[in-house]
Amino acid sequence: MSDAGQTEREIYAGRVVTLRLKYLRQPNGRTFLREIVEHAPGAAVVAIDADSRVLLVRQYRPAVDANLLELPAGLVDPGEQPIESARRELAEETGFAADHLAPLVRFYTSPGFSTELIHIFIATGLHEATAVHDEEEEIGLVRMPLEDAIQRVLQGEISDAKTVAGLLAYGSQNSEVRTQT
Numbered sequence: 001m002s003d004a005g006q007t008e009r010e011i012y013a014g015r016v017v018t019l020r021l022k023y024l025r026q027p028n029g030r031t032f033l034r035e036i037v038e039h040a041p042g043a044a045v046v047a048i049d050a051d052s053r054v055l056l057v058r059q060y061r062p063a064v065d066a067n068l069l070e071l072p073a074g075l076v077d078p079g080e081q082p083i084e085s086a087r088r089e090l091a092e093e094t095g096f097a098a099d100h101l102a103p104l105v106r107f108y109t110s111p112g113f114s115t116e117l118i119h120i121f122i123a124t125g126l127h128e129a130t131a132v133h134d135e136e137e138e139i140g141l142v143r144m145p146l147e148d149a150i151q152r153v154l155q156g157e158i159s160d161a162k163t164v165a166g167l168l169a170y171g172s173q174n175s176e177v178r179t180q181t
Contacts, residue, residue, distance in 0.1 A: 036113060055126070
């Protein structure tokens with residue numbers, strides 16, 4: 001094993017991610033190096049209004065140099081439960097609160113190298129709320145019929161992973177959503 005026998009070493013620690021090098025010894029005695037990105041968990045919301053429209057946000061994502069349509073979402077703060085984060089992000093990003101918030105699905109975004117776990121919730125009984133908008137984010141609210149949003153996923157127009165997962169999971173649980181192929 002290289003690196004003076006260490007099995008793990010931190011390379012970078014930032015506000016959102018930490019990069020570690022991890023040496024894994026296999027049963028045959030060989031050692032492999034893996035790069036692990038430790039990422040804070042996230043929470044997202046499939047918010048459905050009384051007219052079966054989903055609330056999405058459009059925001060610029062510098063990593064992919066594109067404006068994306070996404071579910072309202074954000075990081076789970078230390079000591080915060082994912083459902084609390086979902087409630088907070090819904091209000092901050094859309095200006096709405098929900099009477100009902102329930103877990104839908106959770107998943108690792110890319111378990112081959114990242115620890116990021118996203119929790120997605122369903123929000124119903126929406127009503128306007130006051131919340132402080134994050135100054136660093138330029139966000140536009142987009143209301144769209146749920147069927148249209150699912151079609152955009154299937155056509156590749158909505159490509160954010162948490163949004164794809166959340167919309168398809170919600171659509172699969174709700175028989176009133178009919179998609180055309």
